[in-house]
Structure formats: C-alpha cells, structure tokens
Amino acid sequence: MKPIPLLTILLAVFYIIGCDKQEEATPNKVVPHQIETLNLNPLKNTYEYLVNVLASDSLNGRWTHETGIDRTEKFVIKQISEIGLQELPRYKSFKDGFKVVSTDFETLTINLNNQPASPERIIITPQSPQAQISLNQINRVVYFSPTTTLKEQVTSLHNTSVAGQNYLVLVPLALQESFQEFKSYFPALGAFVPNTIRYAAGYPIRYGYNNIIYVLSDTKMVETFTGSFKLKEEALNNVVAVIPGKSKPNEYVIFSAHMDHLGMARSGTDRIYNGANDNASGTAAVITLAKYFKEQNLNERTLLFVLFNAEEKGLLGSKSFVNAFPDKSAIKAVFNIDMIGNISPYGAGKAFLSGHSRSTLQSIMNKNLQPINTLINNEPAGYDLFARSDNYPFAQAQIPAHTITTFNSADRLYHTVADEISTLDLHSAFTVVKTIAQSSYSIIKGTDEPKMTN
Ligand SMILES: [Zn+2]
Structure with missing residues (x-):
C-alpha cells in the first residue's frame, strides 16, 4: 500500500546488514550479542486450534456483558493453566478484576x-x-x-x-x-x-x-x-499469567490481546459477531507465545501474558490494568496483538507496528528479526491505529507500547458478522506469531530496552 516507506526500511536494513559484515571482518571489534533463531513451527497446530475455538459460534461473539465472555475467560484460563503458567499474587486465579458502569x-x-x-x-x-x-x-x-x-x-x-x-x-x-x-x-x-x-x-x-x-x-x-x-x-476480568524472569524478575515484558468482541446482532440469519480476526487471531497468538516461552525458558525479564476485556467498549480493561499496576516504570515493553488474521497492505505474513515512530521498539524488533530476514513494517500513512487498541493506555503512561497488526483499510469484514474463521489466512497469521516471538528476543533477554521518542 505504501511502497515508499517500505523501500526506505529495506534500504536501511541492507545498510545495517552491510555494516555488520564489515564489523565481523574487523578483528578487535566486540562481537554483537548473538540473536538466536527461534523455532515456533511445532506450535502451528496449537495456534490454529486456539483461533478456531475462540472464533466459534459457541462463544456468542465474546460480548463483554454476556455469558460468551465468561466462557471465553474460562477457556483462556484453562489453556494458560495447562501450559503451566503462574499467577501473580495480585491476580488471583489469573483474574484481574475491574468494574465498569x-x-x-x-x-x-x-x-x-x-x-x-x-x-x-x-x-x-x-x-x-x-x-x-x-x-x-x-x-x-x-x-x-x-x-x-x-x-x-x-x-x-x-x-x-x-x-x-x-x-x-x-x-x-x-x-x-x-x-x-x-x-x-x-x-x-x-x-x-x-x-x-x-x-x-x-x-x-x-x-x-x-x-x-x-x-x-x-x-x-x-x-x-x-x-x-x-x-x-458490572464486575469484569482481564486474564493475567506470568513466566518469572531468571535474572531480571522485577522487569516486565507484556504480550497482550483483547479477548472480547461485539456479541450478537439484533437480527439477521447470521447473528454472531465471531470476531475471528478481531481478535481471536491475537488472543490465540498470546496463548501460543506463552506456551512457546514457557517451554523454552529463555526469558531473563518476567513475561506477562494479558488478555484484556472490554477493549471494544473503549479500552476499558487495559485502562484499568495500567491504572492499577503498582510500578509502571518496571514495564519495559508491550507487544499488543490485534487483528493478525487477514493480509496487510504489505502482503501475506507481513505485519506492521501501530505508531511505529513513537518509540525505539520497531528498530529493536527489526534488529532481532535479521536472522529470519523479515521486518516489522511501518504503520501505513493515514491509518492512525495507535490510540485504537490496548497498547494506548500503556503509551499514555510513557511505556513503550505498540500494536502489531495486519489491519487493512480495504477489509470489508471489519466489525461485521462476516468476520469468520473461513475468511482468515492462518498460515499468514502464524507467520506473524513467529515474527513477534523473534522480534522480542533481546527484550525478553534483558539486553535491549526501548524508549519513548515523543
Ligand atoms: Zn474490534
């Protein structure tokens, strides 16, 4: 959609890779921290299973004020307990309770x-x-x-x-x-x-x-x-689970997605807003990442996996979470995932970062992505998604927080009952999940810390 910014990044990265090669050839230079290549391929079926369940009719469109969200919450908690994630003392039974009017x-x-x-x-x-x-x-x-x-x-x-x-x-x-x-x-x-x-x-x-x-x-x-x-x-819950960090347990990295959607239409033959893309695709990504990082035991910083409620009602779950979080400066980065199931303007498997210029997160992500030769792209001009998902309340608290998405303004299924599992490209979506894991490498390792730029 916006070939000029993409070309700009590609040129920039070729330039960086070129520099690295020169450095390698020079003796006495410090060898840069090794970026391991992560292999999530064995979890592809897990991811697809999770999206299918979360987008199914049985959850009635995951509406915040009805039983669909309760069933969603139970399903998500069951998954993260089976993975073996821990609960933080202040989020008993993985629940972060908050009230809405x-x-x-x-x-x-x-x-x-x-x-x-x-x-x-x-x-x-x-x-x-x-x-x-x-x-x-x-x-x-x-x-x-x-x-x-x-x-x-x-x-x-x-x-x-x-x-x-x-x-x-x-x-x-x-x-x-x-x-x-x-x-x-x-x-x-x-x-x-x-x-x-x-x-x-x-x-x-x-x-x-x-x-x-x-x-x-x-x-x-x-x-x-x-x-x-x-x-x-009304009493609602976000779901929060944790993998404690090995050497920096008091520094947090958050992977998040909203699990709620729009519920049921008042009339029509298909009344269920399945929200397969928005945001079964992101919720499943967070659970898949939790499973992967739990198995790998890589993280030096503490990882929090958060599934927000009431995003569609105005980011209410994430606002409450951020307001109540005791030490905001301990949150080093937020990878929020919202709508990764369709094809972005950049093509299949290619995601972009909302408000990419607001912090240094994108450049750190792209450094970590070099081993798999992919990029997290710029947000296309005019999209203005930065304030439209659960990253925003964190960013307002000066925490580097962005949304990774494949949102496409040409998507006619957005917020309609036709946002169904059959319309997703799950291969592309899983490629994005792998990209997110890889892009977070030096941040979960505790060697890089993104900063806000404005
Ligand atoms: Zn939505």
Missing part, C-alpha cells in the same frame, strides 16, 4: 405531573452514572413535534444542547415506533464511557456530557417533575 439502570424513577412514567417510556443519555433532578434543575423543557422524524429532532437537540445542562424532552405518542427503535440501541452500548458520542443507526448518543431525559408522553404542559436514576455497576 453499565448502560442498564439499577434504579430509574420519573414522575411527570404526579404520574410515574413506565421505564419503557423513558430514555436517558446521562451526564454521570447517577443523578436526582427536580423541575427547578431542568434548564429546558422541549416538546418534540409529532410531524418531524424523531431522528431529526434528536440530532438537532444533540447539536445544540449545552454541556452540564438538564433537558426534559416530551416525545409525542405519534413517534412511539421510532422511540422504541431508539431505545433498543442502548443495551448494545454496554458501558457508560464519559465523553463518548456513538451513532446508533443515525441516532447520536452522547454520554458524560449532559442529562437528556426523553419521556414518551403527549403532555403539553409540565407542572411537576422529579427524576432519579442510577446505572448498574
């Missing part, structure tokens, strides 16, 4: 003109997870027109409403059908994430900005009003 209400009471409104007739886009609002705190009462579409009126209010204000919107019964349609999108949002705007079939939904309370009612005059609500809290 759901978009479901734990309590919801609206009284309009001394009549309680039934929950089916109420929609709220809240500013905070709970509030009590009386009529004198309502900044504006809005009466929607029965002759303009609900979508137009919601959009116009969304575009003009002010942060921090409270709006009470009376939606006439003539718009009941659209009202129910609008309301049906809320459970799918899953979690209350402040300052996010989502568009559900064209309806703008903004959380953490102001309180907009829609009530389905033909009332033409609001005389009394009280409203109170509280959103539910």
